[in-house]
Amino acid sequence: MADDHRDTPDQSVSRRAFLKGGAVATGALSASLIPGAADAQLPDATEPDPHRTTVELKVNGVAYRKEISNRTTLLQFLREDLKLTGTKMGCDRLQCGACTVILNGRTVYSCTTLALEATGGEVLTIEGLTKDDRLHPIQQAFIEQSGYQCGFCTSGQIMSTKAFLDRVPNPTEEQARLALSGNLCRCAAYKKILESVMAASRLMRA
Amino acid sequence: MAQQSLPGGPLHVIGKRGPNIDAVERVTGRAKYTGDIELPNMLVARVLRSPHAHARIVKIDSSRAEAMPGVRAVITYKDSPKVMIWGHRQYALNEHVRFSGEAVAAVAAVDDETADKALTRIDVQYEPLSFVLDPEEALKPGAPQLFSDGNLEGQPRILTRGNIEQGFAECDKVIERVYRCPTMWSGSMEPRACIAQWEGDKLTVWASTQSPFRVHGSLAAQFNLPDGNVRIIASYVGGGFGTKSAPHTDEILASLLARKARLPVKLQYTREEEILDSNTRFETKMYVKVGAKRDGTLHALHVKAYINQGAYHTRLGGLGNQATHVYRTPHVRTEQYRVHTNIPNTGPTRGVGDPQETFGIESAMDELAHELGMDPMEFRLQNVKRSGDPIARGGSGTEDGRVMSQVLDKCLEEGARRIGWNRRNPVPGDGQSGPLARGIGVACTERGGGGGIGGATVKVNLDGSAHVYYSSTDIGTGSRTTLAMIASEVLGIPLSTFRTTAGDTEVAPYDGGSQGNRTLQGTGRAVEAAARDALQQILASASPMLNNAPPADLEIRDSVVRVKADPSRNVKLAEVMQRRGRSVVGDGQTTQPQVGMDVERTTGAHFVEVEVDRETGKFRILKYIAAHDLGRPINVTVVENQIEGGTIQGLALTQAEELRFDPRTGGCLTASFIDLKPPTALDFDPRVVEPVIIPNEGILGPYGAKGLGENPCHPGMAAVANAIYNAIGVRLREVPFTRARILHALGEQRPAASRTA
Numbered sequence: 001m002a003d004d005h006r007d008t009p010d011q012s013v014s015r016r017a018f019l020k021g022g023a024v025a026t027g028a029l030s031a032s033l034i035p036g037a038a039d040a041q042l043p044d045a046t047e048p049d050p051h052r053t054t055v056e057l058k059v060n061g062v063a064y065r066k067e068i069s070n071r072t073t074l075l076q077f078l079r080e081d082l083k084l085t086g087t088k089m090g091c092d093r094l095q096c097g098a099c100t101v102i103l104n105g106r107t108v109y110s111c112t113t114l115a116l117e118a119t120g121g122e123v124l125t126i127e128g129l130t131k132d133d134r135l136h137p138i139q140q141a142f143i144e145q146s147g148y149q150c151g152f153c154t155s156g157q158i159m160s161t162k163a164f165l166d167r168v169p170n171p172t173e174e175q176a177r178l179a180l181s182g183n184l185c186r187c188a189a190y191k192k193i194l195e196s197v198m199a200a201s202r203l204m205r206a
Numbered sequence: 207m208a209q210q211s212l213p214g215g216p217l218h219v220i221g222k223r224g225p226n227i228d229a230v231e232r233v234t235g236r237a238k239y240t241g242d243i244e245l246p247n248m249l250v251a252r253v254l255r256s257p258h259a260h261a262r263i264v265k266i267d268s269s270r271a272e273a274m275p276g277v278r279a280v281i282t283y284k285d286s287p288k289v290m291i292w293g294h295r296q297y298a299l300n301e302h303v304r305f306s307g308e309a310v311a312a313v314a315a316v317d318d319e320t321a322d323k324a325l326t327r328i329d330v331q332y333e334p335l336s337f338v339l340d341p342e343e344a345l346k347p348g349a350p351q352l353f354s355d356g357n358l359e360g361q362p363r364i365l366t367r368g369n370i371e372q373g374f375a376e377c378d379k380v381i382e383r384v385y386r387c388p389t390m391w392s393g394s395m396e397p398r399a400c401i402a403q404w405e406g407d408k409l410t411v412w413a414s415t416q417s418p419f420r421v422h423g424s425l426a427a428q429f430n431l432p433d434g435n436v437r438i439i440a441s442y443v444g445g446g447f448g449t450k451s452a453p454h455t456d457e458i459l460a461s462l463l464a465r466k467a468r469l470p471v472k473l474q475y476t477r478e479e480e481i482l483d484s485n486t487r488f489e490t491k492m493y494v495k496v497g498a499k500r501d502g503t504l505h506a507l508h509v510k511a512y513i514n515q516g517a518y519h520t521r522l523g524g525l526g527n528q529a530t531h532v533y534r535t536p537h538v539r540t541e542q543y544r545v546h547t548n549i550p551n552t553g554p555t556r557g558v559g560d561p562q563e564t565f566g567i568e569s570a571m572d573e574l575a576h577e578l579g580m581d582p583m584e585f586r587l588q589n590v591k592r593s594g595d596p597i598a599r600g601g602s603g604t605e606d607g608r609v610m611s612q613v614l615d616k617c618l619e620e621g622a623r624r625i626g627w628n629r630r631n632p633v634p635g636d637g638q639s640g641p642l643a644r645g646i647g648v649a650c651t652e653r654g655g656g657g658g659i660g661g662a663t664v665k666v667n668l669d670g671s672a673h674v675y676y677s678s679t680d681i682g683t684g685s686r687t688t689l690a691m692i693a694s695e696v697l698g699i700p701l702s703t704f705r706t707t708a709g710d711t712e713v714a715p716y717d718g719g720s721q722g723n724r725t726l727q728g729t730g731r732a733v734e735a736a737a738r739d740a741l742q743q744i745l746a747s748a749s750p751m752l753n754n755a756p757p758a759d760l761e762i763r764d765s766v767v768r769v770k771a772d773p774s775r776n777v778k779l780a781e782v783m784q785r786r787g788r789s790v791v792g793d794g795q796t797t798q799p800q801v802g803m804d805v806e807r808t809t810g811a812h813f814v815e816v817e818v819d820r821e822t823g824k825f826r827i828l829k830y831i832a833a834h835d836l837g838r839p840i841n842v843t844v845v846e847n848q849i850e851g852g853t854i855q856g857l858a859l860t861q862a863e864e865l866r867f868d869p870r871t872g873g874c875l876t877a878s879f880i881d882l883k884p885p886t887a888l889d890f891d892p893r894v895v896e897p898v899i900i901p902n903e904g905i906l907g908p909y910g911a912k913g914l915g916e917n918p919c920h921p922g923m924a925a926v927a928n929a930i931y932n933a934i935g936v937r938l939r940e941v942p943f944t945r946a947r948i949l950h951a952l953g954e955q956r957p958a959a960s961r962t963a
């Protein structure tokens with residue numbers, strides 16, 4: 001499973017093919033809706049497109065190989081190409097941390113990381129923390145301490161916690177505050193988030 | 207939490223601590239927020255926005271955009287229904303644009319890249335008009351006019367009690383001060399998002415809204431549809447804080463595009479759009495005149511407030527009831543001028559105008575106490591309304607009712623004890639040497655709750671599990687959990703078997719939505735009624751299985767139906783439901799209860815100790831006691847979370863989150879998180895905030911609960927200003943309390959001897 005090369009047909013439809021209306025996978029979309037006259041302006045599908053690249057990377061232990069637009073951010077790749085919507089877009093400007101994922105063991109803001117930059121790498125998202133429906137101790141701690149309110153920033157908070165506790169398993173509260181200071185919570189559930197991080201540290205060391 | 211009891215017996219579920227019932231969804235990324243939903247062949251929408259603060263569209267040509275491959279629909283003001291949206295001041299798209307950032311056109315395309323490119327191919331010719339940003343300026347003769355009937359929104363709101371002139375004449379001490387709050391950010395972590403889908407003439411919209419039925423009504427009106435042809439779904443909402451409490455333009459734009467393109471359309475605002483085109487916290491300028499008798503009896507209060515409504519508004523706005531409902535004051539006059547200017551839309555934000563009003567009133571009370579030579583806490587205790595005191599029932603100044611279950615005095619006493627009020631400087635700013643000065647301050651606040659119509663359905667399944675359906679939302683307030691706890695308490699069915707469906711106008715009855723301290727109280731009453739309806743049906747079905755014991759003699763405990771007087775005569779709920787062979791559906795639709803003359807308010811008092819660095823102007827919070835009345839707590843963990851978070855949100859306004867506008871262009875200068883600086887875990891030490899629940903029981907809410915969510919956000923600005931005064935002897939009358947403002951005020955400080963009262 002872990003080394004599967006997944007490239008499901010409905011996800012591999014390129015935008016160009018979609019626009020040309022020729023892809024059978026988009027058959028639900030009536031061909032009459034596609035402006036035919038414009039088709040001639042598009043480059044032939046067989047030419048290599050300098051704006052597109054094939055990336056290979058592992059996400060949550062699963063290997064993927066997909067052709068993407070070069071401008072695709074890692075956040076877009078996760079949410080739109082892989083349908084892993086647990087990672088959220090809060091600002092798209094590396095200013096809030098809602099999109100935090102772990103790339104090769106370190107946290108990154110996926111909104112301002114190109115998917116290309118993750119080529120050959122290993123990405124861990126919130127969906128990858130749960131193994132066989134068993135919650136990760138960090139998730140358990142966030143539940144027990146109610147370390148969230150609306151939940152929109154929670155995936156990012158938890159991924160920051162994961163990368164932090166992997167490196168600093170027994171932190172002080174001050175270290176934990178600093179480590180999570182790149183993750184905004186507008187509900188300002190910071191007190192219970194901090195309690196969650198400290199509880200997670202205890203659970204993971206138990 | 208001590209076990210509390212009601213006439214019906216001890217409580218088993220309510221009043222406990224515990225995680226939310228949807229916790230797993232929220233911590234695993236499985237909870238589907240609006241932006242996470244994808245429909246087949248769904249298009250992406252983008253919005254073109256005005257670069258001018260005030261302009262007329264002379265010509266708009268979208269033909270080049272429409273001709274682009276991949277573009278499925280373009281709309282301009284010509285496509286907008288000529289039906290005013292909520293505030294009755296704007297269409298979804300307008301020929302006359304009134305703020306920089308106002309939507310002028312929108313595109314739906316097969317992907318975001320195409321949609322973005324299409325925006326650049328919409329040709330708009332503007333006639334720029336002169337603009338005005340300040341509300342007082344906007345009322346002067348010759349000011350640029352936003353609307354044909356002028357810039358004043360409606361009539362000034364004037365409320366009177368007693369005789370204000372006579373009142374001031376009878377005072378021994380009168381002060382006059384001006385307090386200002388700027389336009390402030392109000393958004394949530396999840397920017398506005400919606401998806402519109404037409405199936406024939408049925409419109410379904412997934413919306414990130416607090417109030418699905420308000421959006422429902424808005425879209426039914428815009429498209430002239432019967433109610434049954436509209437469905438709003440807001441299952442998981444990533445915060446709201448008021449910004450998402452009113453219908454907005456985005457849902458209409460997505461619906462228009464979807465209708466034109468004949469495909470589903472998703473419209474997600476960027477962060478910048480969310481800041482500019484939402485309903486942000488309004489600027490206030492408050493002229494406060496307040497007087498008291500020599501013995502400290504508050505006697506007369508006059509508030510004149512200018513409120514910057516921005517270009518449009520959402521019906522809701524203006525100050526709250528701090529001037530009339532906190533203290534016994536025989537003579538009161540409040541005047542509110544709600545003025546349109548060329549800044550973005552404003553609207554309710556956590557507490558609506560209460561945080562701004564609390565800043566003005568509670569700063570003035572502090573200043574008056576000092577002028578009288580009184581301890582500001584004792585001054586408050588002497589004057590706050592207590593249970594049984596007269597209070598206005600409606601919106602007039604006349605005190606025709608009496609306030610019940612009021613424990614503001616107890617909030618003050620308990621808060622003072624916990625902060626160590628006697629540690630404060632007897633003379634403000636004195637007794638400290640070196641650059642660091644400490645001080646302690648207090649502020650009170652209040653609000654109503656639970657307003658209006660509530661609706662909910664409770665279903666008990668054939669296996670005895672249960673489900674609560676409601677159309678209000680859980681925007682982070684824990685309502686899925688607390689509402690299910692109410693049903694669990696009534697039915698005797700364990701909370702663990704409950705599921706909830708929130709925010710769906712097709713499956714749940716009408717309800718006012720999640721705003722104004724109302725879901726727990728208003729929807730909660732409906733849930734309680736629905737659960738009691740379901741309970742009666744179950745007990746009636748169980749009666750024949752228990753030797754025809756009268757249903758009134760039966761109860762359910764831990765999913766076992768039993769005879770109250772002889773619990774050994776019992777039958778499992780699942781067996782009753784199997785025998786019955788049909789679901790039980792309990793209906794709960796409730797109105798605002800009226801208990802004679804009785805009025806109920808939710809109150810609180812915040813105490814803060816600050817340390818101010820006289821050399822850098824920086825202050826930090828050492829200790830913060832947030833003492834609140836919330837009636838009976840339903841879930842203590844949820845209550846703590848609301849108080850802790852709301853307090854930090856209120857404190858944020860003391861340092862940041864100001865929307866500033868360029869006087870040359872009218873454009874917003876701070877439309878990003880970097881500029882607004884909402885607090886991180888480092889800006890305020892969250893550990894210093896200590897929530898205190900003052901024991902109480904309300905008279906109107908389910909199991910005596912009162913709505914709470916807004917209140918913790920109210921007192922922060924005033925409490926901190928009062929604490930800074932106590933620390934360094936300078937009075938800050940304008941937020942945010944930047945280092946520059948504090949240093950400037952210190953520079954103007956007169957010698958300490960002349961400061962003393």
